[in-house]
Amino acid sequence: MSKTIFVLNGPNLNMLGKREPGIYGAGTLKDVENRCIAVGKDLGFEVDFRQSNHEGILIDWIHEAGEKAAGIAFNAGAYTHTSLALHDAIKSITVPVIEVHISNVHAREEIRHHSMIAPAAKGVICGFGPTSYILALHAFKDIIS
Template sequence: MTNTLYVLNGPNLNLLGLREPGIYGATTLKDIEEMCKEKAAAMGWSIVFRQSNHEGELIDWIQEAREYARGIIFNPAAYTHTSVAFQDAIRAVSLPVIEVHLSNIHARESFRHHSYVSPAALGVICGLNAKGYVLAIEALVDHLESA
C-alpha cells in the first residue's frame, strides 16, 4: 500500500473563510488542503482530501480508505456529536484515525462536548484552527512509521 492519508471533512466546512470567522477563522478549506498536501509531501506522503455535507458519503470514503490509505484525518464537524455510524465505520476499517476540529469543542456549547468519533480515534486535536490538520499529519505519519 502506498503512503497515502485520507483527509475527510464534514458538513459546512466548504464554507470556511465565510462562515463564522470569529469561531473558524478566515482560512478556507482550499487553503487547508494546500497546507495538508505540502506537509504530507515534505514527509514523503500523499493526501486524498475530500469534503461532504452528507453522512453516507463520508462513511463510503472511510470504507474506501481501507483499500487505498494507511490512515485517516477526520473533521466530522457537526456529525461529531450525532453519528454513531461514524464510530462504527472507523472501527470496521481498522485504520488509525485522528479527529480534528478547528475550534475547541470543549469551550463551546455543552452539546459539542461529546464526540461519537473520539472513542474510535487514535487521538483528537481541537482548538488550533487550520494548524490542527498539519499537526494531525505529523502525528499520524509518526505513528504509522513507528508501527
C-alpha cells in the first residue's frame, strides 16, 4: 500500500493569512503545507498537498487518491456543509478520509454545524488551527499501521 497521504483543501483556503485572521490565524496555506510535509516525513508519509476552489477538481482528486494514496486529510471548506457530490466521491473509494477544519465549526454559524462529509469520513478533527492537519496525519499513522 502507498504511504502517500493526500491533503486536500477546498474553496477559499488559498486565502489563509488574509481571510478572517481572527478565525483562521495569520499563517498561509503554504505554511500549513510546509508543516504537513515535514511532519508527514517524520511519520514515514509522503504528503501530496493540494487546493482548489472547484468542486469537480476536488472530486477528481478524491478518485485519484482512491487509487494512489493510503488516506486523505480533507478540509472541504464551505463545501463541507453543502456537497452531496463530495460525500458520494468519498463513499466511492476505500481509503480512509479524515475531515479537517482549522476553526471549531460547531462554535460558529449554525449553517456550519452540519457536515455532508462527516458521515462518509473515518473521523473529524476541528478547532485546533493548522494543528488540526497535523493531528490528522498522526491519526493516519495509527489507522494505517
